[in-house]
Structure formats: structure tokens, C-alpha cells
Amino acid sequence: MSVxxxxxxxxxxxxxxxxxxxxxxxxxGAGYEPAxxxxxxxxxVVNTCSVREKAEHKMLSLVGRFRELKEARxxxxxxxxxxxxxxxxxxxxxxxxxxxxxxxxxxxxxLPGILKNxxxxxxxxxxxxxxxxxxxxxxxxxxxxSVSAFVTVMKGCDERCTYCVxxxxxxxxxxxxxxxxxxxxxxxxxSGVREITLLGQTVNxxxxxxxxxxxxxxxxxxxxxxxxxxxxxxxxxxxxxQRLRYTSPHPRHLTQPLIAAHAELSILxxxxxxxxxxxxxxVLRRMSRRYTAEEYLKRVNQLKxxxxxxxxxxxxxxxxxxxxxEDFLATLELVRNAxxxxxxxxxxxxxxxxxxxxxxxxxxxxxxxxxxxxxxxxVGEQQRTHLKSLVGTTTKVLVESESxxxxxxxxxxxxIVHVQMKEGExxxxxxxxxxxxxxxxxxxxxxxxxxxPATVPSRAPKARTKxxxxxx
Ligand code: 5AD
Ligand code: SF4
Numbered sequence: 001m002s003v004x005x006x007x008x009x010x011x012x013x014x015x016x017x018x019x020x021x022x023x024x025x026x027x028x029g030a031g032y033e034p035a036x037x038x039x040x041x042x043x044x045v046v047n048t049c050s051v052r053e054k055a056e057h058k059m060l061s062l063v064g065r066f067r068e069l070k071e072a073r074x075x076x077x078x079x080x081x082x083x084x085x086x087x088x089x090x091x092x093x094x095x096x097x098x099x100x101x102x103x104x105x106x107x108x109x110x111l112p113g114i115l116k117n118x119x120x121x122x123x124x125x126x127x128x129x130x131x132x133x134x135x136x137x138x139x140x141x142x143x144x145x146s147v148s149a150f151v152t153v154m155k156g157c158d159e160r161c162t163y164c165v166x167x168x169x170x171x172x173x174x175x176x177x178x179x180x181x182x183x184x185x186x187x188x189x190x191s192g193v194r195e196i197t198l199l200g201q202t203v204n205x206x207x208x209x210x211x212x213x214x215x216x217x218x219x220x221x222x223x224x225x226x227x228x229x230x231x232x233x234x235x236x237x238x239x240x241x242q243r244l245r246y247t248s249p250h251p252r253h254l255t256q257p258l259i260a261a262h263a264e265l266s267i268l269x270x271x272x273x274x275x276x277x278x279x280x281x282x283v284l285r286r287m288s289r290r291y292t293a294e295e296y297l298k299r300v301n302q303l304k305x306x307x308x309x310x311x312x313x314x315x316x317x318x319x320x321x322x323x324x325x326e327d328f329l330a331t332l333e334l335v336r337n338a339x340x341x342x343x344x345x346x347x348x349x350x351x352x353x354x355x356x357x358x359x360x361x362x363x364x365x366x367x368x369x370x371x372x373x374x375x376x377x378x379v380g381e382q383q384r385t386h387l388k389s390l391v392g393t394t395t396k397v398l399v400e401s402e403s404x405x406x407x408x409x410x411x412x413x414x415x416i417v418h419v420q421m422k423e424g425e426x427x428x429x430x431x432x433x434x435x436x437x438x439x440x441x442x443x444x445x446x447x448x449x450x451x452x453p454a455t456v457p458s459r460a461p462k463a464r465t466k467x468x469x470x471x472x
Contacts, residue, residue: 005035012049021140030112048084053349083169104128135174154200263306275315279334280327319368321359387439
């Protein structure tokens, strides 16, 4: 039989990007090879995201495009994976006759077996079972030459924010033992990786499940101190690791020990993405976020004092049920007070089986658009002011890629920096000290070590085709 080929298409968050890497790994482990695109694939996997609107609809219309391919080659298998698959399960088989497999995020290792069974005559299959009893955390083999890699430390979410579908699609929180996490990071660093991003839906609520006394007495109690110990352990035990990031922390688990770890560990970037969602206490309460705007600001101010120059980014929702103009103004005020240098902002949309559905969806789409626009303006302005303020300073850049003779990477504050190096130098995978010479709307231009800034040709900033922050 000739070699079978796969194609994986990914939507959504970094957790999904990482899951797609694992899907590729398990298929390769079973002898599949990557296809050049969907047209020459024997298996197409659509790894779906349902965190925001119309996810199912988007997935089904994408799958609809495969009809011709499937008619030409009936042996083509189409797999729906990820959060929409987990949430909708069996129902998707009825909605599209093109789908052969519906696969939940915890069932990735079973995919080759399921495909084989279907080849042997088994019917279309749904596998969406959470591994609650003995959770597995598959690692993904590092992509060749990749400077950066993800490592999962926990999965699922117990927070149950009232608007969010994730507790349904990713299941209850399960944590990975510290020894396994450290071991995976060591392996990745030995293979050339220099930056690790720890992943989890509320990554800083992590604790070590293999240490019996670690389990918080109440799932509702703020954690964060165990996670700080994990960061310290990784920094101490993996000396060649250059940078350790994590996403996404929950503000209520940003505890004092975690702030202290940020003050002391130079391996942590001087940046935090800390979703706040709203600046109105009433909205935060109805969202069930379990902090007030003041508490959020107090924590981030402590963090900023502990780590000079630290920048913040966030996630925001506009038009949550019952959000008034006054509530929205409180969000704008918080955005200014926290000084976010970037933000992902979204219009509220009802998600299946979430508590907020009972609150209605009373903010009109026009109002949501208008509020989003005002938010973009404030955040965009803060971003431009911040980037301009960096011109003339030096920053450490972890170089990740090259294009047209210019290298790019991220600064210690997570800004995208294009670096001009000396002729013949290739710093990919290295941390270089760069002098910032120009600020664009979303990135920076810098001169690498030993390069005279005056000799670096400046680039005209690209015409702005879209808003400065990502929107819904
Ligand atoms: N509507 C709009 N935005 C949402 N998010 C999550 N659920 C919804 C929803 N129902 C946003 C939050 C979260 C980000 C990943 O997606 O801001 O932090
Ligand atoms: Fe969703 Fe809230 Fe959990 Fe984040 S913390 S995944 S927004 S329920």
C-alpha cells in the first residue's frame, strides 16, 4: 500500500496549535506523511475552536469544500477534532455526511486506530471522552530548527466564567506532575529549543498532582504559589533554557509568591498576558471572574513594581449581557490605568450551554461594534506610545527567524523586533543585545551587536490595513 498522507488545519488558541502538533505526531508514528495540501491528503483533520461565534458553522462550511475531493476519492477520511468536536459530538455526523471521525482533545492518540478500523469496515466514529482518571499529557516532538516550543502543564478549566465554553469542551482541571514537565523541557532544550511556553487554560492554578499534600483544600482557593515553585525549579534545572513563558494565567492566581518569582527569575519575560475581560465590577461579578477591577489593578501594580519595565496585555469582552455605557467606561478606565500595550478584544457572543445564556444578549451588535472600536483606539494609542518610547534603548532579543537578510524575534517584553545583524552572522536561537532604532505600529526595528544604527536602512512603516489590536 502506498504511503498515506495527512493534512491538519488548525483554528484557535495555542493549546489547539499544540494539539495539532500532537495529531501530526501520532499520525507520523503510524506511518503517515505530511501532504503538500488538502488535495493530496488521505486524511484531513480540522482542529476546531469554539471559544467564539459561529465556530460550528465555519467548520461545516470548510468541510463542505472537501466534497469534490471526497467524491473523487471515497477513501479520503475527514476528521473533526478540537473543541467543536468535543462539544457537538454525535450531532456533527448528522450535520455533515463528509465527516468520518469526531475526535475530542483527549482522544488524539486513538486516531490511527480509529482510521484503521474504518478502513476495515467500521462505521463513522465519535470519540470524545475526557481522560479524567489517568490524564495523559502527550508531548509533541520539536519541529526542526524551532527555537520555541510548548509544554502543557495542566488541562481543562474549573473556573466556569459564565460566558465561556471551555469548561465544557476541555473538561475539568487536570495537572501534570512536575517531574514530567521538567523532563520534557530538558529534552526539548537538548534538541535545540531555547524558549518554552507553559500551556494551561488557567496555567497558574497548577499544582503537583504527584505530591499528595499539594492538592489545594478547596478547588476555589487561589493557588499560584505551587506554580511559582515550578517556575523556580525549571529555571534551576534547565540552565540552557533562555526564556520561560506561560499562557494564560488567571488574575486570581497571581499570588505574592508568583510575583516574587517574576522579580527574581531573569528567565521570565518582562511581560504578562493577563486576561481581565472587563473593568466593571458588576460585569466581572456576572462573568464570575472572582476579582474586582481594584483587586486586578492592585496585583498588576505589585507586579510592575517588582519587575521594572514589565508590560501587560490582556483579553477583553465588550457587550456582555447588561453592560451599560457606564460599565464600558469603567473598562476604558481600567485599560488606561493598567496601561495595556496590546489587547485581544472581542464582542460577546452566546456560546452553547453556558450560564450567561440565561442573562440574554441585550447589547446590540451596533453598540458592541462601537465599543470595540473605542477600545481599539485607546489600546492602539497606548501601543504606539509605548513602542516609540523604546527607540534608543537596548533590549535582549531571542532571534527566531530570518527573512530577506533581516532577523526577527521577540524582546524580553514580547515585542516583535526586526534585527539587522553584521554581514554573515546567523543568530537564530541566540539571545542578542539590540539597539532599537525605529518603532512601527506593531513592531520594532533594531541594530544588532556591533552594527552602527546609522547604517541600518530604515523601513517605511507598512500602510495600516487593519486595526492595531486583534478583534472579533
Ligand atoms: N464571547 C466573546 N469572547 C469570548 N471569549 C471567551 N468566550 C467568549 C464569548 N462567549 C474570549 C475571552 C477569552 C478569550 C480566549 O476569548 O476574552 O479570554
Ligand atoms: Fe474560560 Fe474562564 Fe476558564 Fe478562561 S478561566 S478558560 S475564560 S472559564
